[in-house]
Each structure stands twice: as structure tokens, then as C-alpha cells.
Amino acid sequence: xxxxxxxxxxxxxxxxxIALAVACTVFGLTTDNFFTAANFSLIxxxxxxxxxxxxxxxxxxxxxxxxxxxxxLMALGSIVMTKVAQDFGLPTPLAILLGIGATTLFGLLxxxxxxxxxLPPFIVTLGTMNVAxxxxxxxxxxxxxxxxxxxxxxxxxxxxxxxxxxxxxxxLMVALYLATWFWLRDTASGRHVYAVGxxxxxxxxxxxxxxxxxxxxxxxxxxxxxxxxLLSVARTGVGDPNGGQTENLDAITAVVLGGTSLFGGRxxxxxxxxxxxxxxxxxxxxxxxxxxxxxxVLITGILVIVAVTVDQxxxxxxx
Amino acid sequence: MKRLTAVCLATAALCVxxxxxxAEPVIGxxxxxxxxxxxxxxxxxxxxxxxxxxxxxxxxxGKKDGDTAAQITAIENMVTAGAKTLLITSSxxxxxxxxxxxxxxxxxxxALDSPFEGADALFATxxxxxxxxxxxxxxxxxxxxxxKIAMLDLFPGHPVGAQRHNGFMTGFGLKAHDAxxxxxxxxxxxVCAGDTDGNQARGQTAMENCLQKNPDINVVYTINEPAVxxxxxxxxxxxxDKGVIIxxxxxxxxxxxxxxxxxxxxxxxxxxxxxxxMGVAAGVEYAKGGKKASxxxxxxxxxxxxxxxxxxxxxxVQTGTDLxxxxx
Amino acid sequence: xxxxxIVMQARGLVKRYGQVTALDGADFELRAGEILAVxxxxxxxxxxxxxxxxxxxxxxxxxxxxDGRPVHFRxxxxxxxxxxxxxxxxxxxAPAMTIAExxxxxxxxxxxxxxxxxxxxxxxxxxxxxxxxxxADLKVxxxxxxxxxxxxxxxxxxxxxxxxxxxxxRHVVILDEPTAALGVKxxxxxxxxxxxxxxxxxxxxxxxxxxxxxxxxxxxxxxxxLGRRAAVLNPKKISMSDTVAVMTGAMKPEDxxxxxxx
Numbered sequence: 001x002x003x004x005x006x007x008x009x010x011x012x013x014x015x016x017x018i019a020l021a022v023a024c025t026v027f028g029l030t031t032d033n034f035f036t037a038a039n040f041s042l043i044x045x046x047x048x049x050x051x052x053x054x055x056x057x058x059x060x061x062x063x064x065x066x067x068x069x070x071x072x073l074m075a076l077g078s079i080v081m082t083k084v085a086q087d088f089g090l091p092t093p094l095a096i097l098l099g100i101g102a103t104t105l106f107g108l109l110x111x112x113x114x115x116x117x118x119l120p121p122f123i124v125t126l127g128t129m130n131v132a133x134x135x136x137x138x139x140x141x142x143x144x145x146x147x148x149x150x151x152x153x154x155x156x157x158x159x160x161x162x163x164x165x166x167x168x169x170x171x172l173m174v175a176l177y178l179a180t181w182f183w184l185r186d187t188a189s190g191r192h193v194y195a196v197g198x199x200x201x202x203x204x205x206x207x208x209x210x211x212x213x214x215x216x217x218x219x220x221x222x223x224x225x226x227x228x229x230l231l232s233v234a235r236t237g238v239g240d241p242n243g244g245q246t247e248n249l250d251a252i253t254a255v256v257l258g259g260t261s262l263f264g265g266r267x268x269x270x271x272x273x274x275x276x277x278x279x280x281x282x283x284x285x286x287x288x289x290x291x292x293x294x295x296x297v298l299i300t301g302i303l304v305i306v307a308v309t310v311d312q313x314x315x316x317x318x319x
Numbered sequence: 320m321k322r323l324t325a326v327c328l329a330t331a332a333l334c335v336x337x338x339x340x341x342a343e344p345v346i347g348x349x350x351x352x353x354x355x356x357x358x359x360x361x362x363x364x365x366x367x368x369x370x371x372x373x374x375x376x377x378x379x380x381g382k383k384d385g386d387t388a389a390q391i392t393a394i395e396n397m398v399t400a401g402a403k404t405l406l407i408t409s410s411x412x413x414x415x416x417x418x419x420x421x422x423x424x425x426x427x428x429x430a431l432d433s434p435f436e437g438a439d440a441l442f443a444t445x446x447x448x449x450x451x452x453x454x455x456x457x458x459x460x461x462x463x464x465x466x467k468i469a470m471l472d473l474f475p476g477h478p479v480g481a482q483r484h485n486g487f488m489t490g491f492g493l494k495a496h497d498a499x500x501x502x503x504x505x506x507x508x509x510v511c512a513g514d515t516d517g518n519q520a521r522g523q524t525a526m527e528n529c530l531q532k533n534p535d536i537n538v539v540y541t542i543n544e545p546a547v548x549x550x551x552x553x554x555x556x557x558x559x560d561k562g563v564i565i566x567x568x569x570x571x572x573x574x575x576x577x578x579x580x581x582x583x584x585x586x587x588x589x590x591x592x593x594x595x596x597m598g599v600a601a602g603v604e605y606a607k608g609g610k611k612a613s614x615x616x617x618x619x620x621x622x623x624x625x626x627x628x629x630x631x632x633x634x635x636v637q638t639g640t641d642l643x644x645x646x647x
Numbered sequence: 648x649x650x651x652x653i654v655m656q657a658r659g660l661v662k663r664y665g666q667v668t669a670l671d672g673a674d675f676e677l678r679a680g681e682i683l684a685v686x687x688x689x690x691x692x693x694x695x696x697x698x699x700x701x702x703x704x705x706x707x708x709x710x711x712x713x714d715g716r717p718v719h720f721r722x723x724x725x726x727x728x729x730x731x732x733x734x735x736x737x738x739x740x741a742p743a744m745t746i747a748e749x750x751x752x753x754x755x756x757x758x759x760x761x762x763x764x765x766x767x768x769x770x771x772x773x774x775x776x777x778x779x780x781x782x783a784d785l786k787v788x789x790x791x792x793x794x795x796x797x798x799x800x801x802x803x804x805x806x807x808x809x810x811x812x813x814x815x816x817r818h819v820v821i822l823d824e825p826t827a828a829l830g831v832k833x834x835x836x837x838x839x840x841x842x843x844x845x846x847x848x849x850x851x852x853x854x855x856x857x858x859x860x861x862x863x864x865x866x867x868x869x870x871x872x873l874g875r876r877a878a879v880l881n882p883k884k885i886s887m888s889d890t891v892a893v894m895t896g897a898m899k900p901e902d903x904x905x906x907x908x909x
Contacts, residue, residue: 182766186766186768186769186771187766187767187768187769188755188757188767188769189767191744191748191752191755191769192752194743194744195741195744195752198743198744199739199740199741199742201737201739202737202739202740202741202752203741203752205703205723205733205735205739206723206739206752206753207723207724208752208753265741265742265743265744
């Protein structure tokens with residue numbers, strides 16, 4: 001006889017939504033402008049880059065890995081696509097493809113180092129993080145690329161939906177989350193990602209191509225980082241070689257807050273979306289409240305510890 | 320006879336070699352990063368001055384702002400390699416023990432741009448003054464309208480960030496901490512404050528949030544020019560780019576160009592080249608005469624503005640472009 | 648008496664790992680409807696034999712026959728396609744996933760039509776139904792197939808693993824130490840299940856160190872020693888201590904009384 005409690009998702013998955021609700025309530029009560037459609041639209045635009053990066057990060061964390069290079073790859077992608085458009089005058093779609101291609105290629109590199117050379121993802125991505133950063137700085141001569149074709153920025157534009165402004169990029173982010181959620185939940189290859197993260201030895205014995213699943217995850221993550229770099233260019237209107245540094249940690253924070261276990265095999269990607277929005281809400285709400293940003297860092301840190309603790313405790317209870 | 324000649328020649332060569340070796344001062348330059356145009360200019364200035372004065376220059380840097388580990392390693396290596404003077408733009412106080420050790424060995428350590436405790440001397444922009452200049456300009460440009468100011472800072476606790484912030488407020492005529500404080504002041508006129516990490520995307524986010532809080536903001540202070548680019552984006556998207564006075568500090572070529580475009584109303588220009596050149600000269604001085612540099616030397620700051628305002632001294636965009644650092 | 652039908656057979660299997668010879672011309676025979684226990688000391692070649700039969704390793708020499716047909720498995724998937732299912736010692740389950748999901752891991756069912764073919768969407772409902780059905784068939788008493796495997800007790804988990812192998816096997820079920828680390832009650836639960844599998848018509852190869860369990864359910868006992876088959880014994884006739892003696896080499900195969908052989 002299952003009770004209501006049994007049928008609810010575990011606390012680690014509900015957590016980010018609860019945190020989001022609490023934060024929104026607090027900010028709504030203490031400030032004037034928080035609870036407006038315009039403000040929410042703004043917050044979603046502010047998190048759309050991290051949001052998409054975090055999809056890729058979620059996939060990697062689901063396989064019990066971690067990707068420290070995500071933000072740097074995003075910056076690399078944005079520099080590649082803006083520089084090739086500016087220096088060679090390539091048509092915008094081609095420039096965008098090259099940028100996304102660059103990040104996907106690095107994703108492939110990460111995946112090959114993890115699966116073929118069997119290096120721990122932490123070490124591998126620490127290395128690629130630095131390599132990507134250096135390449136970005138060198139290729140751009142540490143200069144921001146300011147001449148950006150309009151085709152690259154339209155995702156940052158908004159349209160009216162029931163009288164409220166919605167950015168195209170946000171729609172893309174939500175669509176990507178839904179597509180990934182469906183894939184992970186309802187297809188064999190998606191379920192295999194969970195299985196590989198939960199027990200890679202088992203999947204090998206069963207005959208699932210474990211290495212291919214892992215490689216696929218890293219390549220797919222690289223693809224998401226490339227899409228995020230386009231969103232970054234769309235939002236800021238420039239290619240910034242110093243971008244991506246905050247996003248690096250923010251993406252991992254979003255994944256952990258979202259209830260995905262760092263030990264692999266557990267988590268729902270929609271939770272990551274909630275986690276990313278929580279970070280954006282905190283930054284926005286605290287600025288509106290006039291509170292020093294140090295508290296934003298403090299609160300985010302506390303939330304991360306709570307999220308990881310809840311994850312650990314709920315797993316122990318299950319055994 | 321032949322052997323004697325050979326011995327004499329060898330001795331002479333040895334003497335000349337030793338003399339040359341002893342004469343050439345060895346100076347180390349350690350910057351925060353390799354790629355930031357500010358530090359590139361510094362390195363160029365140092366190399367030019369070293370060549371001019373006949374000194375040997377070693378350079379090193381961290382990977383990014385805050386990479387103190389690389390700087391510590393560089394300090395140790397350079398001292399071992401014989402550097403008698405180190406010029407450092409500090410990434411953080413973690414380098415202090417290494418600095419002390421170097422000084423114990425008789426090495427002169429001079430801080431460039433960012434102050435740190437225990438340095439023999441500081442050659443830097445007076446960041447407080449840089450803030451005062453743009454504060455005065457903003458007040459004059461605003462005129463009699465009530466001020467609603469957004470402060471876009473670096474991050475809490477950074478001395479340069481605090482000095483520019485508080486200097487701006489003082490120049491604007493508001494009560495603020497003095498140059499020694501690391502805290503960021505606030506008054507009713509500063510309606511909003513946000514952190515940018517000196518980064519364009521964060522600058523945009525901070526400005527957007529401030530506009531949500533207070534749509535009537537008419538003055539924006541920013542910590543540096545990348546932050547201002549982001550802030551301008553946000554203002555433009557909100558349709559507010561025309562009526563807002565934006566000021567910043569740096570004077571890089573990209574920033575000066577932005578002043579020319581009307582994105583930034585005024586910026587305080589810094590002179591990294593001067594800092595480095597003065598540092599090298601001090602190094603040569605120490606090597607020659609054993610006299611260390613001391614105290615604080617202001618390397619100068621100039622207000623660059625497109626449109627001059629009454630009562631505030633500024634230079635035009637052309638002057639700014641001639642003196643700027645970075646790629647023109 | 649009709650000749651026993653031979654389901655699976657191996658002749659002269661050889662497998663070397665560098666300097667070590669794990670299988671040194673091993674023979675093997677599995678009859679229809681029986682539980683064949685494979686026992687042997689460590690290093691006797693039990694695991695290598697089983698790996699060769701299940702497709703986990705490819706023997707260097709020798710042949711394997713399934714229903715009289717020669718087969719060459721290059722990987723476990725190929726063996727599974729021939730209807731040979733293996734249940735490994737560490738269970739090979741994903742603990743965070745449900746019982747139903749674990750049952751179908753690697754052989755998931757897709758929905759009909761566009762949803763299944765184009766979007767490759769899984770038919771979770773059908774998989775759950777089949778899981779419930781197969782488990783009920785084997786009388787495994789776990790209430791919900793949607794609970795995570797990690798919520799089960801050790802014995803229940805073992806039953807799930809055994810049932811997974813039995814539910815999909817068409818020919819042979821191989822069980823590697825299925826009662827290891829289980830208490831008395833749970834061990835018996837698993838033994839009952841193994842009997843039911845045999846009674847459904849699936850022959851079972853059982854590797855075990857647990858002599859009492861072996862003697863309780865095995866129809867015949869294959870003794871592996873030094874990479875070969877030392878003897879095949881009749882548990883009803885031979886004593887446990889003599890069996891151990893054959894296993895360790897204390898009793899030579901030629902000294903085994905004829906009626907103890909099977």
C-alpha cells in the first residue's frame with residue numbers, strides 16, 4: 001500500500017523547486033518589483049546561458065563525471081563564431097556552425113580521454129579547461145569582438161506573449177530542456193546514461209556499449225556548450241574572451257542544486273533548470289533588496305551544502 | 320710567449336664577461352595575467368625601458384586574475400635567477416610570504432597598479448583620484464537633477480574597487496569612506512549596487528537588475544570598461560541609453576573608443592606603461608647605487624571625455640586615443 | 648532408457664591469459680531439464696569456463712555446441728541472442744533503477760508506430776506488465792516492480808537477478824554464486840526459485856562454493872580441476888567429503904566408484 005509520501009519524488013528532486021518557491025515568496029514580499037512578468041522574463045534571460053551549459057553538465061554528472069571546462073568551452077565557442085564572421089566574413093550560419101563545431105570537438109576530446117585513456121573526468125576537464133582558455137585568449141588577442149552580425153544576436157530579442165516580453169533564447173533553452181528530459185526518461189539510450197552512471201560494471205556485463213554511451217554524453221555536452229555560446233553572443237552582443245568564468249561554477253551549482261547526484265545515476269534534468277533559475281533569482285532578488293552580493297554567495301553556498309546532504313541522506317535511507 | 324698571450328686574452332675576456340655580467344641589473348616583472356591588454360602594455364613599457372637603460376628583464380604572470388600560485392612560483396624562480404628588483408601587480412595577499420622571503424635576500428619589491436602590504440614602494444594610479452575625477456564630471460554633467468546612481472562594482476573587499484567606488488562618490492559630493500578603506504559606501508543617492516567581476520556579461524546582469532529596482536537611474540558608475548559595455552547593453556535594451564550618464568575607469572583603447580561613440584560619458588585613463596617604466600628605472604637605480612625606491616608614486620590619471628563640462632578639467636577623445644593602451 | 652538430450656556441449660576448450668593457462672582442454676556437457684553444478688577450487692578454471700560459455704570471453708581453442716550446432720560467441724549479447732542468460736556474482740543491476748527497468752536493461756521495448764520508431768520512445772507500460780507476469784510466473788514474491796532495486800533485501804535482489812536471467816532465457820540459464828552472502832532463509836528462497844526455473848524446462852548451470860546448497864538442488868556435479876573437467880558426479884550417491892576430495896585432487900578421478908559418476 002503506497003502512501004502519498006511514496007508517490008512523491010524524492011526530496012533531492014523536489015528540493016530546488018521548494019527553494020525556488022521560498023526565494024520567490026521572500027523576494028516578492030520584501031521588494032516592489034520582483035513579482036512582475038518583466039522581471040521574470042529578465043531573470044530567465046540572465047540564466048539562459050548557464051541554463052543550457054547546465055544541460056550538458058547534467059548529462060556528464062549523471063554518468064558520475066564532472067566537467068570543469070564547460071564555461072571555458074562556451075567562451076571558446078563564442079570567440080570562434082564571432083571571429084570567423086569578423087575576420088573572414090563568413091556567412092552567419094556557417095560561422096555559428098564552426099563555433100558550435102569547436103566546442104563539440106573539445107567535448108569529443110574530453111570523451112576520448114575519459115573512455116580511451118581512462119583518465120578521471122575531473123583531471124581531463126581541468127586540463128581542457130586551461131587549454132580552451134589559452135586558445136580563446138590567444139585567438140582573440142584578449143580583445144572582445146564587438147562587430148557581431150545581427151544573425152547571431154536575434155536569439156536575444158524578445159517577442160510579446162500575452163503582453164509579456166519573452167526572449168527567443170529562453171524559448172530555445174526551455175525546448176532543449178524538455179527534449180533532453182524526454183530523451184533521458186523515455187528512450188533506451190537515455191536510460192542507459194543513468195545505468196552507466198549508476199553501475200558501469202553492470203552495463204558492461206549486460207552488454208551495453210558503456211564507452212560509447214560515455215563518449216556520446218561528452219560530445220553531446222560539447223554541443224550544448226556551443227549552443228550556449230551562441231546564446232551568450234546573443235545576449236551580450238559581443239564575443240567575450242573573458243566570458244564563461246562565472247558560468248563554469250554556476251553550471252555545476254545548478255546541477256547540484258537541481259538534485260542530480262554527483263555519484264551518478266540519479267537526477268532529473270528539469271531539476272537543473274530549477275537550480276539555474278534559483279541562482280538567477282538570488283542574484284536578482286538580493287540586488288532588488290539592496291543586499292550586498294556577498295550574501296548571495298553565502299546563500300548559494302548553503303543551498304549547495306543542503307542539496308548534497310539531502311542527496312546523501314535520501315540514498316542512505318533507501319538502502 | 321704565445322701561451323702568455325693566450326692567458327692574458329683569456330683573463331681579459333673573463334674580466335670583461337664578469338664585468339658585463341655584474342653591470343647588467345636583473346629585474347623581474349610579474350603581472351596578473353599575460354593577455355589583458357593593460358598588462359601587455361606594462362610589459363612593453365618595461366621591455367622598452369630595460370633596453371634603454373641596459374637592464375635584463377624577466378617576465379612572468381598568472382593564468383588569470385587571482386592566480387597567486389603562479390606569481391609565488393615566479394617570485395621564487397626570479398630571485399634564484401638573480402633578480403634584484405621585482406615589479407609585481409599582485410593577484411592577492413597570498414604572495415606576501417614569498418615577497419618577505421625575497422626582501423630578506425635583499426631583493427627590492429615594488430608594487431605596480433595594485434597595492435600590497437610590505438612592498439618597498441607603490442607605483443600606481445591613484446584609484447581614489449580616478450574615482451573623484453569621474454564623480455566630479457558626472458555631477459557637473461547631471462546638473463541640478465536629483466541623482467539616482469547605480470554603482471556597478473568589482474566584488475566586495477577589493478581595494479582598487481573600493482577606492483574607485485568611494486572616490487567617485489566623494490567627487491560627486493556624497494559622503495564616502497576615504498582612500499584607505501576597503502568598504503563600499505552607500506548613500507540614499509546610490510539607489511542600487513551590483514557586482515560585475517569586471518566582466519561584460521555580469522555587468523549587463525547587474526545593470527538589468529538595477530533598472531528593475533529603479534527604472535529612473537540617471538547616473539551609472541562602473542568599475543572598468545568591460546563592465547560598462549555590459550551595462551550599456553542593458554540600458555540600450557531598456558531604451559534608456561540616451562538619458563543616462565555613464566562613467567568608468569581604465570582608458571584602454573576600446574574604452575576610449577566607446578567614449579568617442581557616446582557609450583561612456585567620461586573615463587579616467589590610467590598609464591600602465593608609465594608604471595612599468597618607472598619600475599624598471601627604480602630597479603636600475605637600486606642595482607647601481609643600492610638605493611631603494613619608497614613610498615607611493617602617482618603614475619597619473621587623466622579624465623577623458625567627449626564633451627567637456629564646466630568646472631572639470633578633461634582631455635578630448637583624440638588625446639585619449641594617443642595615450643591609450645591596448646589595440647587601437 | 649532414452650539417451651539424455653544434450654543442450655550444450657564444449658570440447659577441448661583452451662584459454663590462456665599470458666603465461667597462465669586458465670582452460671587446458673576443458674570439456675563440458677549440459678543436459679536438458681537439469682541443474683548442473685560446477686564446482687572447483689580457486690584457479691580450477693570455473694570462471695573461465697563459464698565466461699567462454701556465456702560469450703564473455705572467446706576461447707583460444709576448442710568448440711562449443713548448442714543443441715548440436717557449433718556456436719562462436721564474440722560477446723555476451725550474441726550468447727543472449729541464442730537464448731543463453733547469465734546471472735553474475737555481483738548481480739549486474741543498476742541499484743537506483745526499478746526492478747522492471749533492470750529486467751529490460753539492454754533489451755528495452757519500444758512503443759508501436761511513430762512514437763517508437765521515430766522518437767524511439769519506450770513502452771514502459773508493456774515492460775512493466777511483462778515484468779509482473781514473468782516474476783509471478785516464477786513465484787517471486789516482490790510486491791511492486793516499480794520499486795528501486797536498492798530498496799530490496801539481499802535475497803530479494805538475488806531473486807530479481809536470477810529471475811531476470813530466467814525470464815529471458817530460452818535455452819540455458821547460468822548462475823554464478825547465486826546464494827553467496829545470503830542468510831539461511833534468503834538462500835532457501837533463491838534455491839526454491841532455481842528449482843522453479845528448472846521445472847519450467849530451462850536447464851541451469853550453477854557455480855557455487857556452497858556444498859550443502861549444491862547437494863540440495865544439483866542433479867549432477869561437474870568438477871573442474873587444473874583447467875579441465877576432472878569428473879561429473881552424482882550427488883545422490885557420492886558424499887560431500889568425497890566430492891571435496893575430488894575437487895582438491897586428494898581423490899583421483901580413476902578412484903571414484905562407478906555409481907558415483909553421473
